[in-house]
Amino acid sequence: MRKKNSLHRQRGVAVITALLLTTLAITIVASLFWQQQVQVRSIENQRMQLQKKWILRGAIDWARLILREDAKQSVAIDHLGEPWAVKLADTRLDQYVENARTENEDSDATLSGQVVDAQGMYNLNNLATDGNVDQREVDVFSRLLINLRFDGQLAQAVADMVAKTQSKPVAGPSSGSAGAETGAGKAPDLSVPEVQFLRFTQIDDLLAINGFTPDMLERLKTFVTVLPRKTAININTTFAEVLAARINGLSMGDAAAMIASRDRAYFRTVGEFKSRFEDKLKTMTEKDVAVSTNFFIVNGKVKMNRSALDVSALIERADNIGSTAMTTTVLWVREN
Numbered sequence: 001m002r003k004k005n006s007l008h009r010q011r012g013v014a015v016i017t018a019l020l021l022t023t024l025a026i027t028i029v030a031s032l033f034w035q036q037q038v039q040v041r042s043i044e045n046q047r048m049q050l051q052k053k054w055i056l057r058g059a060i061d062w063a064r065l066i067l068r069e070d071a072k073q074s075v076a077i078d079h080l081g082e083p084w085a086v087k088l089a090d091t092r093l094d095q096y097v098e099n100a101r102t103e104n105e106d107s108d109a110t111l112s113g114q115v116v117d118a119q120g121m122y123n124l125n126n127l128a129t130d131g132n133v134d135q136r137e138v139d140v141f142s143r144l145l146i147n148l149r150f151d152g153q154l155a156q157a158v159a160d161m162v163a164k165t166q167s168k169p170v171a172g173p174s175s176g177s178a179g180a181e182t183g184a185g186k187a188p189d190l191s192v193p194e195v196q197f198l199r200f201t202q203i204d205d206l207l208a209i210n211g212f213t214p215d216m217l218e219r220l221k222t223f224v225t226v227l228p229r230k231t232a233i234n235i236n237t238t239f240a241e242v243l244a245a246r247i248n249g250l251s252m253g254d255a256a257a258m259i260a261s262r263d264r265a266y267f268r269t270v271g272e273f274k275s276r277f278e279d280k281l282k283t284m285t286e287k288d289v290a291v292s293t294n295f296f297i298v299n300g301k302v303k304m305n306r307s308a309l310d311v312s313a314l315i316e317r318a319d320n321i322g323s324t325a326m327t328t329t330v331l332w333v334r335e336n
Contacts, residue, residue, distance in 0.1 A: 034215055052302040052309040055093070060313050063115050063298045065329040067317050071326050078117060078293040079236035087114045090303075113300035116229060118314065120237035121225040122245065127155075128163035129230065144245035147252060148219060154211045161209055161299045165199040187281035200226050204335070225297070228316075228331065232290040235273055236266045248283040267291050293317070299336075310336040 065082050093109040100165060122144055126137045142155035203221050206212045224244055233246050235258075244255035258277055267273040270289055274281050294317050301310040314331040 037155055048304050048307060052304055052307075055302050056300045056309060056311050059111060059113055059300045060298050060315075060333070061331065063113075063296075063313075064315060064330070066115070067296060067315065067328050068326045072316060074292075077236070077266070077268060078234060078291070080263075081266060084296070085117075085237075088112055109304045110303070111300070111302050113298065116297045116299065117234055117237035117293050118225050118227060118295035118297045119231050119234040119290070120239065120242070121223055122233070122242050123225055123227045123231045124162055124203075125227055126230050127159040128166055131163050131166045131168035132158045133163045139248070140245050143248075144192065144223065144242060147241040147245055148175045148223065150216060151211060156207070157209050157211065158206065161198055201332075223289070227295050227314075230293065232287060232314045234291065234293050235270075235289045236262060236291055237293070246284075246288055247281060250280060253281050312336055 008182040015070070016020070064082070070082055070084050071076070079085075088111070090110040090112045093111055122141060124141075125139060126134065128134060130135075138155050138159045141158065142152035145155055178289060196259040203217055203224055203226065205226070206217060206220070223239060233242060235243065238246075238259075240252060240259050243258060244250045244252050247255075254277075258273075258280075261276060267276075269291060270286060273289065273291075296315045296317065298313045299310075300312075301308060309334055313333045315328045315329055318327045318329075
């Protein structure tokens with residue numbers, strides 16, 4: 001009887017051991033399959049991300065080509081009726097991108113984008129030159145903020161910050177000071193060097209100034225930009241809010257009428273612009289506006305299956321308009 005009970009006990013232990021080993025084996029195999037699936041998905045995502053970057057790189061190069069050809073044909077005039085200004089709607093890339101789907105499945109890869117005239121917006125670097133605030137430009141930016149229903153007093157704070165981020169020209173030593181330096185017993189220079197702030201490079205830098213919020217910046221991004229140097233407003237591509245701010249004394253209604261006139265027939269010269277609205281432009285100077293552009297922003301977005309990549313690039317086009325040696329330079333590329 002004891003032998004029989006012992007035999008049953010041994011069989012029970014063997015069954016439990018077998019079940020534990022089976023469970024352990026299944027757990028190990030499932031873990032291996034899960035790790036393999038994670039690795040495959042990670043490799044797939046990396047490949048898709050690389051594909052999207054190459055597509056957008058090609059789109060930016062294509063935009064540069066269009067801008068070069070436009071400069072050869074348009075003879076120093078840029079307006080919204082030119083090929084570069086045509087918005088690219090979602091375009092399927094089935095024939096150009098293999099995105100890990102079977103032959104019987106449809107592709108979800110699409111490309112969309114638009115080229116925007118950066119000089120149709122107000123350039124924050126106009127607010128100061130060589131570290132000195134330009135009060136006339138402060139008034140322009142203040143009027144723009146008011147036109148957008150923001151606090152116009154913020155313009156002064158922005159101008160002060162922009163001035164701090166700019167380097168000031170170093171004055172050469174005079175002959176008298178040079179002689180003093182060579183003389184004996186010259187006291188050492190104990191002056192504290194001025195703190196150099198990081199330069200403004202994008203609209204998001206405005207968040208460093210009290211009074212600006214992310215919601216304000218989303219609104220401002222349509223009308224304000226940051227370009228490497230001072231620029232004039234392109235009257236063929238600008239907005240009524242910017243134009244009314246640029247020209248002192250110009251009302252929003254008059255600016256809207258000018259935009260409507262431009263949309264019917266773009267301005268070929270600044271002189272033509274003044275002749276159409278001579279009584280409204282008495283305070284305007286030749287440096288305030290232009291009919292051509294050197295800076296463009298290229299916005300592009302690629303969607304592929306489960307993910308999307310949205311980037312913007314600033315392109316500078318050389319001043320030698322109409323030259324066969326026309327060049328374009330990508331100044332920066334940012335993911336949005």
